[in-house]
Amino acid sequence: MTKLEQYIGRYIRQVAALILASTLTACGVSNVVIDGSFPTPNISKLPLTVAVLYDDALRQFSYMEYSETGQEEINIESGQSHIQLFNAVLPAMFDNVIEVQSQAEAVSSGADAVFIPVIEEFQLALPSKTRLDVYEIWIKYNMRLESAEGDYIADWVLTSYGKTPTETFRSNEAAINEAAIVALRDLASSFSLSFSQVPEVRDWLNSQ
Amino acid sequence: MKTIESTKSGISKKPALVLVVLLSVLASCTSTTVDEFRQGETGIENDESVVILGRRQASDYETRAEFVDCVGDRMTQGANAISIIPEQEFVDAMFPWFEPRTAPLRTQDLEKLMAEQVVADKMDEFGVRYIVWLDGFTETTDRSGSISCTVGPGGAGCFGFGSWEDDANFDARVWDVGTFSNVGTISTDATGQSYVPALIIPIPLIARVEANACSRLADQLKGFVNGG
Numbered sequence: 001m002t003k004l005e006q007y008i009g010r011y012i013r014q015v016a017a018l019i020l021a022s023t024l025t026a027c028g029v030s031n032v033v034i035d036g037s038f039p040t041p042n043i044s045k046l047p048l049t050v051a052v053l054y055d056d057a058l059r060q061f062s063y064m065e066y067s068e069t070g071q072e073e074i075n076i077e078s079g080q081s082h083i084q085l086f087n088a089v090l091p092a093m094f095d096n097v098i099e100v101q102s103q104a105e106a107v108s109s110g111a112d113a114v115f116i117p118v119i120e121e122f123q124l125a126l127p128s129k130t131r132l133d134v135y136e137i138w139i140k141y142n143m144r145l146e147s148a149e150g151d152y153i154a155d156w157v158l159t160s161y162g163k164t165p166t167e168t169f170r171s172n173e174a175a176i177n178e179a180a181i182v183a184l185r186d187l188a189s190s191f192s193l194s195f196s197q198v199p200e201v202r203d204w205l206n207s208q
Numbered sequence: 209m210k211t212i213e214s215t216k217s218g219i220s221k222k223p224a225l226v227l228v229v230l231l232s233v234l235a236s237c238t239s240t241t242v243d244e245f246r247q248g249e250t251g252i253e254n255d256e257s258v259v260i261l262g263r264r265q266a267s268d269y270e271t272r273a274e275f276v277d278c279v280g281d282r283m284t285q286g287a288n289a290i291s292i293i294p295e296q297e298f299v300d301a302m303f304p305w306f307e308p309r310t311a312p313l314r315t316q317d318l319e320k321l322m323a324e325q326v327v328a329d330k331m332d333e334f335g336v337r338y339i340v341w342l343d344g345f346t347e348t349t350d351r352s353g354s355i356s357c358t359v360g361p362g363g364a365g366c367f368g369f370g371s372w373e374d375d376a377n378f379d380a381r382v383w384d385v386g387t388f389s390n391v392g393t394i395s396t397d398a399t400g401q402s403y404v405p406a407l408i409i410p411i412p413l414i415a416r417v418e419a420n421a422c423s424r425l426a427d428q429l430k431g432f433v434n435g436g
Contacts, residue, residue: 039301039303041304042303042304132268134270164270165270186307188303189309189310190304193304
């Protein structure tokens with residue numbers, strides 16, 4: 001075998017390995033763990049002690065996006081980023097915030113109320129599917145406020161939306177992360193500004 | 209010996225110089241129009257600053273943060289430079305009042321917002337005199353041509369020709385934070401044709417449409433805010 005033949009053989013093997021690697025990468029599920037930082041809201045604090053209960057569904061929340069052929073395509077893990085967000089927002093809204101692991105712990109904490117956020121729905125819109133030049137994320141929440149003893153105070157729905165434009169040299173994962181951070185900031189702004197305007201919450205605050 | 213060296217260098221520089229001139233002539237095929245509509249008196253003190261914010265309420269586009277940064281950077285340079293507060297720093301410090309859903313859309317909304325003590329205090333802290341709202345985007349149209357590239361054991365190469373047109377449209381509305389009024393609007397429209405001829409190597413001749421829109425808009429805004 002001449003040197004030229006050896007060189008061509010090695011070249012073909014390298015190209016084949018590259019094609020195989022990229023094919024395998026394309027077939028796998030891409031995992032996106034939402035990561036970002038959230039500023040503290042500049043709002044007036046309410047003179048309340050609020051316990052916050054993050055259930056396991058919220059802590060481990062993830063969303064799977066499927067391809068048009070039904071294959072698992074993108075897994076988005078946003079549970080921890082939601083907790084990080086609420087941990088930044090709640091201390092700016094209330095005088096005292098305590099994180100509890102159960103309703104029983106909330107009773108002994110002496111909190112005025114227990115806040116329980118729940119993610120009800122998560123939607124992702126990719127430019128490859130919508131033919132728009134933006135990545136979009138919608139999240140629907142159910143916010144619950146109970147007394148320390150577990151009695152109903154308020155229960156309301158909040159939606160948040162985030163979008164980010166497509167950019168050359170930016171990966172799908174980075175764009176999804178960016179859109180999710182915008183959606184989480186949207187949640188923080190609407191939640192912190194509308195909290196005391198929810199009719200049941202307003203009535204409860206007036207009775208305090 | 210010295211003469212020969214200088215002659216050789218002169219010969220090798222000529223085609224490069226011609227290529228640079230040719231590229232800059234071809235790449236600068238951009239036309240920019242700037243319109244200014246003044247509605248009030250302006251002027252700025254040394255201890256006052258301007259914040260430039262991108263509008264992000266539209267469903268199908270949003271003003272790119274890079275364009276907002278570009279205009280801000282340019283306004284801080286040269287004669288009569290203005291102190292500009294970076295967009296992200298301002299939006300984070302003002303959180304949650306200047307998010308896409310909560311940002312004031314009209315000057316009356318700004319007046320209501322300033323009634324919030326925390327907002328007024330932060331504005332004072334920054335020394336904001338004017339808020340400039342940038343709204344717009346760059347659209348690519350009229351794509352034509354094609355380039356095909358091949359890779360083989362003997363090497364790689366491309367052949368073909370591609371072209372497209374970019375159109376950047378941006379409006380800048382200037383709000384006076386002291387009087388809660390819109391003191392003027394500056395509109396920029398820049399268009400340019402880009403080409404990519406490929407003969408073995410693709411040579412991109414890109415029209416710097418958005419960059420031109422940024423520099424012209426920034427220069428006009430600087431003059432406007434300074435009262436010129």
